[in-house]
Amino acid sequence: MSIIDFLAAGLTGSPTWAYVVYFFAAIQLTIFANTLYLHRSAAHRSVEFHPVIEHMFRFVCWLTTGMVTREWVAIHRKHHARVETDEDPHSPVAHGIWNVVFHGVSLYQKSKKTAT
Numbered sequence: 001m002s003i004i005d006f007l008a009a010g011l012t013g014s015p016t017w018a019y020v021v022y023f024f025a026a027i028q029l030t031i032f033a034n035t036l037y038l039h040r041s042a043a044h045r046s047v048e049f050h051p052v053i054e055h056m057f058r059f060v061c062w063l064t065t066g067m068v069t070r071e072w073v074a075i076h077r078k079h080h081a082r083v084e085t086d087e088d089p090h091s092p093v094a095h096g097i098w099n100v101v102f103h104g105v106s107l108y109q110k111s112k113k114t115a116t
Helices: 003-009 016-043 051-065 069-081 097-102 104-115
Strands: none
Touching: 016 051, 016 069, 051 069, 069 104, 097 104
């Protein structure tokens, strides 16, 4: 395999549509893990999953976002306790919508130092 072939086909040689399908499947799985596991189960305890399912969700969250469940829960509970104040970790009112959208990771990192 030449370098040109590698650059044209990538590691797997998959067609472009396969990468697009994988991309959207990964996004959907991340949204499910975040919404169902982190938000509904871990933070609010309104849903209970089998330990194997919880482990899979934790792995997906770690793999796709790098979030640690305990930290995410602490930050989310801080968000509910201090809604729309300067201490709210991701309040568009306090921090501005563009800052929350484009710098949410830095707000998360800053908040995790004081939330856990």
